[in-house]
Amino acid sequence: MRNRTTRHVASIVMGGLAAVAVMAPSLSLADTGVEHVQGKAVYTKWCAPCHAPGIIHPGTHALETKYQGVKSGVILEWKDLPASYVEYMVRHGMSVMPQFRKTEITDSELKALAAYLSRNTP
Amino acid sequence: MRVPPGVSSSDFAKALAAFERIVGKEWVFTSEEDVDLYRDAFSPFMGEPEERIASAAVAPVTTEQVQDIVRIANQYKIPLYTISTGKNLGYGGSAPAYSGSVVLDLKRMNKIIEVNEANAYCIVEPGVSYFDLYNYIQEKKLKVWIDCPDPGWGSVVGNAMDRGGGYTQANYRNHFDSHCGMEVVLPNGELMRTGMGAIPNAATWQQYKSGVGPWIDGIFSQSNYGIVTKMGFWLMPEPEAYLRGTISCMNFDDLSAMVETLNFLENSRITAGFPDLGSPLLGYSPVGQVQLFFESGTSMSEEHMKLLATVKDGRSPELEAFGRQHNIPCWQVWLSFHGPMEVIEAQWQASIRHFAKIKGTQAKVVDKTHLPINPADASKFHEPELGIPALRAFSIGARSPYNPTPSKGHMWFSPIIPRTGQAIIDANRVFSKAARELDMPLFRTFTLPACFWERSFIFILATPVTTDPATNKKYREGFKKLIAIGGEHGWGEYRTAPVFQEAVVDVYSFNNHALHRFHETLKDAIDPNGILSAGRYNIWPKHLRGKQS
Numbered sequence: 001m002r003n004r005t006t007r008h009v010a011s012i013v014m015g016g017l018a019a020v021a022v023m024a025p026s027l028s029l030a031d032t033g034v035e036h037v038q039g040k041a042v043y044t045k046w047c048a049p050c051h052a053p054g055i056i057h058p059g060t061h062a063l064e065t066k067y068q069g070v071k072s073g074v075i076l077e078w079k080d081l082p083a084s085y086v087e088y089m090v091r092h093g094m095s096v097m098p099q100f101r102k103t104e105i106t107d108s109e110l111k112a113l114a115a116y117l118s119r120n121t122p
Numbered sequence: 123m124r125v126p127p128g129v130s131s132s133d134f135a136k137a138l139a140a141f142e143r144i145v146g147k148e149w150v151f152t153s154e155e156d157v158d159l160y161r162d163a164f165s166p167f168m169g170e171p172e173e174r175i176a177s178a179a180v181a182p183v184t185t186e187q188v189q190d191i192v193r194i195a196n197q198y199k200i201p202l203y204t205i206s207t208g209k210n211l212g213y214g215g216s217a218p219a220y221s222g223s224v225v226l227d228l229k230r231m232n233k234i235i236e237v238n239e240a241n242a243y244c245i246v247e248p249g250v251s252y253f254d255l256y257n258y259i260q261e262k263k264l265k266v267w268i269d270c271p272d273p274g275w276g277s278v279v280g281n282a283m284d285r286g287g288g289y290t291q292a293n294y295r296n297h298f299d300s301h302c303g304m305e306v307v308l309p310n311g312e313l314m315r316t317g318m319g320a321i322p323n324a325a326t327w328q329q330y331k332s333g334v335g336p337w338i339d340g341i342f343s344q345s346n347y348g349i350v351t352k353m354g355f356w357l358m359p360e361p362e363a364y365l366r367g368t369i370s371c372m373n374f375d376d377l378s379a380m381v382e383t384l385n386f387l388e389n390s391r392i393t394a395g396f397p398d399l400g401s402p403l404l405g406y407s408p409v410g411q412v413q414l415f416f417e418s419g420t421s422m423s424e425e426h427m428k429l430l431a432t433v434k435d436g437r438s439p440e441l442e443a444f445g446r447q448h449n450i451p452c453w454q455v456w457l458s459f460h461g462p463m464e465v466i467e468a469q470w471q472a473s474i475r476h477f478a479k480i481k482g483t484q485a486k487v488v489d490k491t492h493l494p495i496n497p498a499d500a501s502k503f504h505e506p507e508l509g510i511p512a513l514r515a516f517s518i519g520a521r522s523p524y525n526p527t528p529s530k531g532h533m534w535f536s537p538i539i540p541r542t543g544q545a546i547i548d549a550n551r552v553f554s555k556a557a558r559e560l561d562m563p564l565f566r567t568f569t570l571p572a573c574f575w576e577r578s579f580i581f582i583l584a585t586p587v588t589t590d591p592a593t594n595k596k597y598r599e600g601f602k603k604l605i606a607i608g609g610e611h612g613w614g615e616y617r618t619a620p621v622f623q624e625a626v627v628d629v630y631s632f633n634n635h636a637l638h639r640f641h642e643t644l645k646d647a648i649d650p651n652g653i654l655s656a657g658r659y660n661i662w663p664k665h666l667r668g669k670q671s
Contacts, residue, residue, distance in 0.1 A: 049253070049275070049513040055417050055522075056501045056514055062521035062528065091159065095528040096519040098163030098211060102156060103149075103181045103229035103249075 039116025042109045043076075046100065047117075051075050059097065081121050083114035090114075123152055124177040126201050126222040128665075134177070137198040141180045141224075144190045149181040149230070160208070160225045162215035164531025166587050166594045166601075166621060174217050174620060176203065179225040185307065185351040191226065192349070193311040195653045202226045203655050204349050206248035206280030209273075212534045212619070213284060219620035219657035220666070226349065228277075235352065236328075239264045242357045243302060243328040248279040248350060252511040266357040267509035269294035274511025279353045283343050284617055287574030289396040289410070289506040291460055292388065294358050295574055298343050303327040305352035306342055309649035314348070328354035344617070345641070346655035347648050361460035364508065365470055366395070366489040370402075370451035372482045374437055378543030379480045380453055385541050387457075388576060392472050395458025396507055399570040403445040403452045405430055409572050410456065410504035416517035419524045426450070435551050436568035451484065458507060463492065518584065531587035533597070533622070535564070535604055537613040539571060539581045546571060548611070549581045556607050557583075560600035580616060605629060620657060624670070627660040642667065 043051075050059035053074045064073030075081065087110055093099040105113065125134045141150045151157055160176045167173035182188050195202050203223035208216030218225060232249035237259060244266075246255060252270035255278055259266060269288035271281055282297040294300045303317040314320075316339050319327040331337070342348050371380050387393045400408035405422060407415050420427075425444070432438040445452055457473055459466035474485040489503065505512040521528040539545045550568055557564040564583040571579030583604075585597050602625045605615060609629030618626045630637055641661050645652070652663020662670060 045253075050516060054501075056413075058416075058514065058516040058520040058522075061417065061517065065521045065523055065526070091155075093163050095521065096164075096516050096531055098209075098215065099159055099161075101159040101179075101208060101216065101227065101229070102151065103227050104207075 036112075036116050036119065038109065039112035039114070042105060042113040043116055046105055047075070047113070050097065062095065075117060077120075078117070079120045079122075081118050083111075083118040083121075086114035086117045087111075124154075124157065124175070124222065126177045126224065129198065129200060129222075133198045134200070137194055137200045137224075138178060140194040140197075141191060144187050144194070145180060145182050149183075151179040151181075160205075160216045160218075160227075162211075162217035162619075164211050164215060164533070164587050165217065166533055166598050166619075168530065168587070168589075168591075168594070170591055170594075172621075174219060174221045176218050176225045177222045179227050181227040181230050183230040185231075185305070185313065188226070188228075188231075188307045188349055188351055189311045189313060192307055192309065192653065195224070196310065196651050199651055200224055200653070201656050202653055203658075204228065206277030206283070207251055207275070209251075209276040210280060210284060212532055213617060214619040214621075217620070219623065219655065220662075220670075223656065228349075228351075231351065234258050237262070237264055237266065237357070238328070239266055241329060242266050242359050243354055244268075244278075244357055245303075245328060245352055245354045246278050247352060248277055250278050251275050252278055252281075256509070256511050265360040267294075267360055268357060268511075269297065269300065269509060270506050270511040271297070272504075272506045272515040273513045274506060275513060278355065279350055282353065282355070283350060285343055286617070287580075289504070289574075290509050291358055291394045292391070292576050293394070294356065295396065296576075297355075298340075300356050301339070301353055302329065302331050302356055303354040304339055304342065304350050306348035306350050308348050309651070309654050313351075328356075341644065344659045346658040346661055347644060349654065358460075358509070361462075361493055363463040363466055363492050364458065364460055364489060364495075365463075365466045365487065365491075366456060366458040366507070367470055367485060367487045369455045369457065369473070369477045370484045370486070371453040371477075371480055372446060372451050374442060374452050376480050376483075377453055377546060380455060380477070381541060381543040381546070383476050383480070384455055384573075387473050387476055388573075392469050392476075393457045393459060395460055397458075397573040398456040399573065400454045400456070401452060401568060401570060402454055403441060403450045404433065404436060404568045405566065406568055406570050408454070408456050408570070410507060413504070413514045413517045416520070416522050416524050417514075430567050433567045435554065436547065456488070460493075519586070529586040530589050533585040533587060533601060533619060534617075535583040535585055535601060536580050536615055536617065537605075537608040538575075538578050538616050539613050541577060541579055545579065546581075549613070552607060552611060553581070553583065553604060556604055557600075560596075560603060562597055562600045562604075581613075623658070624660045 050057050055061040060073045090100050090110055125131055157176050160179050165173050180191055201220055201223040203218035204226045205216045206228050228248040230249055231247040233247045234250055235245040237244045252274040255268050269290045271286045271288050282301050285298045288295045303319045306314045308314055317333040318324045318330050320333055342350055384397055398408035398410050400406055429441040429444050432440050459469050477483045500510050519529040519532055539549050554565045571581045585601055588594055605625045614629045615626040627638055645661050646664055656663055656666055
């Protein structure tokens with residue numbers, strides 16, 4: 001069920017990008033795509049083991065418990081996640097999540113990650 | 123900018139400039155914002171003056187750069203503190219033991235130099251995590267397993283150097299014991315290889331551990347005598363099948379016989395997988411099941427939970443009667459087996475036969491599967507027992523319906539106790555009494571030890587780190603008292619965070635601390651300037667000795 005939801009969200013995002021490309025030819029689709037490829041790779045390596053869908057991921061379980069159904073515990077699904085908040089969390093940590101050093105996630109990787117995680121946030 | 127104690131600002135500036143020439147400006151961190159990233163995220167001193175913090179950090183990417191940094195550190199007497207991936211959470215994280223040290227961050231040294239399938243070994247640099255090594259092996263479809271701790275995002279080298287443990291077969295679970303050969307940058311910047319690696323063009327560096335002459339690899343673990351830049355490890359050939367089952371004993375008084383039988387089976391290698399002890403009746407989850415509790419809660423009835431309150435030192439006649447009435451065993455040992463199906467089925471049957479001498483014992487197969495498993499099914503298991511790294515262990519401490527007040531981390535109190543049922547009972551009596559007196563939330567009813575190592579138990583108690591300095595102070599002081607109490611009974615910690623290393627080492631005091639004095643003698647001979655990781659495991663260079671509180 002979770003996987004289906006994730007794929008559905010992913011297809012909306014992909015569709016959204018295509019629409020943007022059609023409507024706004026000045027925006028480089030290639031650049032946008034590259035950024036999310038890197039951001040997604042950083043997410044997969046550093047965030048997913050705790051934040052992927054499902055309560056077997058402690059970050060997701062913690063957020064589900066915190067938000068009590070008001071919003072999803074899956075950060076990939078959030079639509080109110082500013083890039084600046086992602087950057088703050090990665091460098092400061094929360095509860096048992098430690099902060100991450102620049103030898104783990106560089107500033108440019110963090111920017112890409114933040115852009116990816118905030119892609120659905122207006 | 124912070125400056126290491128005893129170092130002039132101008133010398134520090136010169137050293138930092140030299141570090142920048144060696145690794146590039148981007149990889150020398152001096153701003154408070156960047157250096158704060160090296161704070162121990164689980165520090166019980168968080169935000170207090172005693173918190174151990176770095177002055178700067180430098181991150182080399184090659185062994186030659188490490189050597190150059192060490193030479194510069196000698197020139198300007200800069201204290202360095204080495205970390206591999208900095209994920210030793212609960213044991214100090216990425217922060218130095220000596221405040222003001224420059225953290226030598228080896229995370230960028232992340233090359234997997236070799237994974238040899240035919241001889242089942244690997245050679246890795248310190249920045250390689252268990253996830254990195256696992257993914258590399260999967261991508262290349264190599265038929266070898268790693269043995270990883272839980273959580274599995276730490277350094278393969280670093281975990282072994284701090285003598286961590288894992289969850290597969292006995293001869294791989296002790297991560298330092300399963301290493302074979304290391305390359306070390308000595309405190310004078312010289313490069314050394316141990317074991318067969320001391321032969322130029324060595325042909326068997328990862329196949330024979332000790333070479334010839336004194337075998338010195340051990341002195342580089344939990345110490346500050348060198349910087350390991352490469353390390354070999356023996357890997358387990360991918361087994362054909364996996365079987366895991368439970369042996370349940372009904373009575374409290376069965377504990378000693380159960381442990382004796384387990385010891386015989388393990389020491390005879392009839393069972394070699396991670397043995398895991400639990401108590402369904404006392405509500406104690408075995409190590410591999412703890413995450414399930416925080417994910418899904420308990421299946422205990424209200425009546426059962428109510429009776430747990432009547433338990434004293436593990437015993438309660440009412441609870442035991444309830445257990446017999448509802449067929450809830452007092453003890454359960456989880457046994458796991460890896461190998462050809464016909465072999466592990468026979469090992470399981472032999473194990474059942476040996477446990478059957480304890481009256482009323484019940485045996486049950488929990489998992490029986492051919493390997494490799496479908497990766498999508500991994501979460502049905504405690505992943506590390508199948509050599510798969512995961513972060514599910516962070517459910518300990520993280521918010522969940524079963525842990526509504528998340529912690530800020532934890533300190534592991536983990537003395538080694540004898541492999542006997544009586545020692546389990548004694549440790550519970552001694553430490554639960556102490557915890558009550560010290561007002562520390564360490565026990566619910568009864569604690570069972572972990573079986574990472576053969577031959578001994580580790581009695582692990584998680585001490586929470588909170589956001590309240592007064593509570594942290596109480597727990598820190600209590601932690602030190604527990605260490606001393608353990609020492610009075612002949613029990614000592616196997617590993618601890620820098621803030622407790624002095625107290626732990628103090629317990630190992632035979633003949634007026636002969637062992638510690640020998641460690642200091644070595645330090646003075648090997649590292650006369652006291653450059654490397656001052657204070658690690660309470661080994662201080664001469665000029666700082668006795669000056670630490």
